[in-house]
Structure formats: structure tokens, C-alpha cells
Amino acid sequence: MNRIINIALLGFGTVGAGVIKILTTNSDKITPKIGAVVNVKKILVRNPQKVRDIKFDGEITTDFEEILNDKDINIVVEVMGGEHPAKEYILRALQAGKNVITANKDVVAKYGKELFEAAEEPNVDLMFEASVGGGIPIIRPLKQCLAANEITEVMGIVNGTTNYMLTKMTNEKIDFADVLAEAQSQGYAESDPTADVGGFDAARKIAILSSIAFGTRISLDDVYVEGITKISSQDIEYATELGYVIKLLAIAREDENGIDVRVHPAFVPSTHPLATVSDVFNAIYVRGDAVGETMFYGRGAGQLPTASAITADIIDVARNTMHNVNGRILCTCFEEKKLCNINNTQSPYYIRILVDDKPGVLAAIAGAFGAQQVSLNSVIQKRRVNHCAEIVLITYNVTEANVRLALNTIKGMSVVNEVENVIRVVS
Ligand code: NAP
Ligand code: HSE
Numbered sequence: 409m410n411r412i413i414n415i416a417l418l419g420f421g422t423v424g425a426g427v428i429k430i431l432t433t434n435s436d437k438i439t440p441k442i443g444a445v446v447n448v449k450k451i452l453v454r455n456p457q458k459v460r461d462i463k464f465d466g467e468i469t470t471d472f473e474e475i476l477n478d479k480d481i482n483i484v485v486e487v488m489g490g491e492h493p494a495k496e497y498i499l500r501a502l503q504a505g506k507n508v509i510t511a512n513k514d515v516v517a518k519y520g521k522e523l524f525e526a527a528e529e530p531n532v533d534l535m536f537e538a539s540v541g542g543g544i545p546i547i548r549p550l551k552q553c554l555a556a557n558e559i560t561e562v563m564g565i566v567n568g569t570t571n572y573m574l575t576k577m578t579n580e581k582i583d584f585a586d587v588l589a590e591a592q593s594q595g596y597a598e599s600d601p602t603a604d605v606g607g608f609d610a611a612r613k614i615a616i617l618s619s620i621a622f623g624t625r626i627s628l629d630d631v632y633v634e635g636i637t638k639i640s641s642q643d644i645e646y647a648t649e650l651g652y653v654i655k656l657l658a659i660a661r662e663d664e665n666g667i668d669v670r671v672h673p674a675f676v677p678s679t680h681p682l683a684t685v686s687d688v689f690n691a692i693y694v695r696g697d698a699v700g701e702t703m704f705y706g707r708g709a710g711q712l713p714t715a716s717a718i719t720a721d722i723i724d725v726a727r728n729t730m731h732n733v734n735g736r737i738l739c740t741c742f743e744e745k746k747l748c749n750i751n752n753t754q755s756p757y758y759i760r761i762l763v764d765d766k767p768g769v770l771a772a773i774a775g776a777f778g779a780q781q782v783s784l785n786s787v788i789q790k791r792r793v794n795h796c797a798e799i800v801l802i803t804y805n806v807t808e809a810n811v812r813l814a815l816n817t818i819k820g821m822s823v824v825n826e827v828e829n830v831i832r833v834v835s
Contacts, residue, residue: 419488426715511538517612524739535721543713557696564692569604607635618660634672666746751809765797
């Protein structure tokens with residue numbers, strides 16, 4: 409007779425239902441890996457009357473205390489989302505000596521320190537593989553497989569919704585507003601898409617990854633964030649012409665200037681491995697001093713990919729329970745480190761400006777860049793728009809502060825109608 413490991417889910421939505429599906433469908437594969445049967449004893453929901461499209465024989469409850477006080481349950485899986493009460497439930501479950509698995513990037517990014525500390529004294533696990541990259545293994549690789557390395561860079565596409573939108577804008581020449589409406593109708597983008605298109609979902613994910621990679625606490629406020637709302641079909645067209653694709657990148661680098669963590673759209677050379685990551689797929693590139701370059705690729709969201717990562721966490725914790733050990737890796741934020749302000753970062757830039765179409769304008773603009781040591785790699789006059797000329801410039805690798813100073817001057821020129829977009833280029 410196999411031993412039974414009882415667990416509870418907090419949430420029976422997209423991901424919770426996916427966990428039930430995997431535990432049911434693959435039970436014959438999972439049980440021998442643990443040496444015990446995983447039994448979902450209770451599920452916490454908001455609305456017990458809701459018709460669920462998946463069969464569940466255990467108890468449905470709306471009372472968290474029922475799960476907290478159930479001595480048979482030693483693994484709590486939080487898949488309800490949102491900051492509150494998810495954070496309080498996770499905290500109380502840990503304090504009650506239960507192992508916790510969560511997919512909640514909002515809670516991990518904001519309250520990770522407090523939760524890790526809470527797991528120490530009761531000696532329980534807190535696992536969160538699904539919180540970044542959905543089904544892609546990335547937390548475990550960073551914490552374990554690459555632990556011997558000094559990590560210098562983590563860069564990736566970690567938001568599926570925006571990658572889907574940018575892919576559609578590139579391949580089908582659809583405008584931002586139309587592609588957003590389509591992403592919503594396909595169920596990729598939330599009805600309130602702010603966190604995705606504004607870059608905040610990606611920012612929470614890179615805060616989590618960079619905290620692990622660099623061994624210091626990086627909070628959401630430490631991440632410089634720009635979303636994709638200003639990307640137009642014109643930018644996409646020029647990127648293609650110049651041999652680039654536009655991607656929303658999450659970037660974290662450590663060098664002698666400190667840790668530089670940011671999320672923004674970027675021109676990625678079409679030959680770069682991240683350029684071929686399309687639709688809702690995610691990819692995370694990690695560079696370590698010993699291993700060199702590695703890349704992790706797959707489905708960054710969705711019911712079964714996300715539930716795959718959660719169920720793997722369940723298997724790990726259940727296996728440890730069987731051996732009376734835990735697999736807890738203590739909080740990896742060992743020291744405080746200096747952050748690098750965005751003004752001190754360097755990059756080439758794509759800049760699109762609408763100017764009066766008359767003699768001397770290009771020279772005046774070039775002069776304003778030159779005065780701030782911003783060296784231009786190429787200047788192309790594109791189309792005419794209402795008696796104005798559209799100019800596209802690509803700079804060499806220059807400092808952000810200098811670009812901003814030059815653009816301030818340029819915006820004040822009477823011959824300049826608008827600085828339409830400024831996008832960093834991956835070199
Ligand atoms: P969802 O479909 O909205 O499901 C949420 C579930 O939690 C529902 O069953 C809901 O109950 C329950 N719930 C919410 N608030 C509650 C409360 N206060 N008390 C009791 N139950 C409550 O969400 P999801 O898409 O499965 O996402 C779950 C988590 O996974 C989130 O943290 C999300 O960021 C993360 N995640 C999701 C994906 C994805 O592709 N969906 C990918 C990666 C990570 P009712 O059913 O009664 O309403
Ligand atoms: N909204 C996220 C995305 C999925 O589009 O990638 C959940 O992490």
C-alpha cells in the first residue's frame with residue numbers, strides 16, 4: 409500500500425484545475441517518483457456554487473481555517489493569485505509548519521524576504537518555480553544547477569501576452585489597439601492589461617530572477633520599467649527594414665557599476681537567439697562565468713505548462729516529506745548590493761523624430777546630439793508626413809543620460825514637431 413500525502417489547493421481556477429488534471433492523468437508516472445500517492449484533500453475557492461469543468465472528489469471550502477487546522481495536510485499550493493489574502497494565507501501556512509508552493513509572482517516579488525524568513529523556524533519548504541516563465545524551469549536552474557557560477561547576466565522575454573502582440577504586429581502588420589483587442593479575445597491578455605503591456609508583470613519576474621542570480625534583494629521599485637504601449641506599426645516596419653525585431657526584454661546585469669535591472673522594448677538583431685522567440689513563448693538567457701551562455705525556452709503561461717511547474721514542486725516536497733528531510737534552500741539574498749541608475753547605462757538607441765522638411769534641420773539635430781557626446785551611426789530620412797520629414801537615427805553605444813540631455817534640447821527646437829519614439833538597441 410502506498411502512503412498518502414495530503415495536500416490542499418488555494419484556488420481552483422485555470423492553474424488549480426491544471427494541477428488536478430496533471431495529478432489525475434499522470435498519477436501512474438508521479439506516484440513511483442515519490443513512493444506515495446498525492447491526494448488533493450481540500451480546495452479553497454471564493455464561490456463554491458461555481459460550475460467547474462473538472463471533476464474533484466475532495467472537499468471544496470471557502471474557509472481557509474479548515475485547511476490551516478487540518479493536521480493531515482502538510483503541503484499548501486497557493487494558486488489563487490493577487491497580493492491579499494494570498495500573502496497572509498502563505499505566511500500563516502508556513503507558520504503552521506506546512507510546506508507552501510506558489511505561482512504568485514506578485515507575492516514572491518514583494519514579500520519574498522518575509523516569507524522566506526517565516527519558513528526558517530518551522531523548517532518548511534517555500535517553492536515558486538511557476539512564478540516566472542510558467543512551465544519553463546528557471547528558478548531551480550538558477551538556485552541549483554547554476555549555483556557554482558558567478559552570474560553576470562539574465563535577459564529574457566518573460567511576458568507571453570506582449571510577445572504575442574509584438575509578434576502579430578510584426579508578422580501581420582496589425583496596430584497596437586487591434587492586436588490588444590485580439591489578445592484579449594484569445595484569452596492571453598487580461599481584461600485589465602496594464603500589468604502586461606505596461607511591463608510590470610515582466611518587472612516582477614526579473615526582480616525575482618535577479619534577486620536569485622545576484623544574491624541580493626531586488627524589489628519591483630528597483631526595476632526601471634517601460635511597456636510596449638508606445639510601439640507603433642511604423643517602429644515595427646523600420647525595425648524590420650534595419651534587420652531587427654522589437655521585443656519586450658527583461659534585463660539584469662551586474663558589473664563594476666552595480667546591478668542594472670530593467671524592462672523595456674528593445675531592437676533585437678534578427679540573428680539573436682531571442683529574436684526567434686515568437687507568440688506566447690518565453691525565453692530566458694543566462695550567462696555564468698563557468699557555464700558560459702545558457703538559454704531556457706518554452707511556454708511562459710497557460711494552464712498545463714504552469715501546472716507542470718507547480719506539480720514538479722509538489723513532487724519535490726512530497727519526496728522530501730517521504731525522506732523526512734526538506735529541500736529548502738535558504739533565502740539566497742546574502743548581501744546588499746549597489747544598483748546602477750538607468751542614466752548610467754549604455755546602449756545604442758533608435759530614435760524617430762518628425763521635423764520640418766527644410767534645409768539645415770538635420771545638421772541642427774546632429775549638432776544637439778554631438779554636443780552631448782552622442783555619436784550617430786546612421787541617419788535615414790524616411791517618409792514625408794503632412795509637410796514634415798520623418799528621420800530615423802541609430803546611435804553608437806552611448807550613455808542614457810547624454811541621450812536624454814540631447815533629446816531635451818531637440819524637443820525644444822522650433823523645427824522639431826515630435827520625438828516620436830526612442831528605443832534601446834541590443835548590440
Ligand atoms: P484564476 O483562474 O483567476 O483562479 C483563481 C482561483 O482562486 C479561483 O478558483 C478563485 O475562486 C480562487 N480565489 C481567488 N481569490 C480568492 C479568495 N480571496 N478566497 C478564496 N479563493 C479565491 O487564476 P489563475 O490564472 O489560475 O492564476 C493563479 C495564479 O497563478 C496567479 O498567481 C497567477 O499569476 C499565476 N500564474 C498563472 C498563469 C496562467 O497562465 N494562468 C501563469 C503563471 C502564473 P473561484 O473559482 O471561486 O472564483
Ligand atoms: N500575464 C502573464 C504573461 C502570464 O502574459 O506572460 C502570467 O505570468
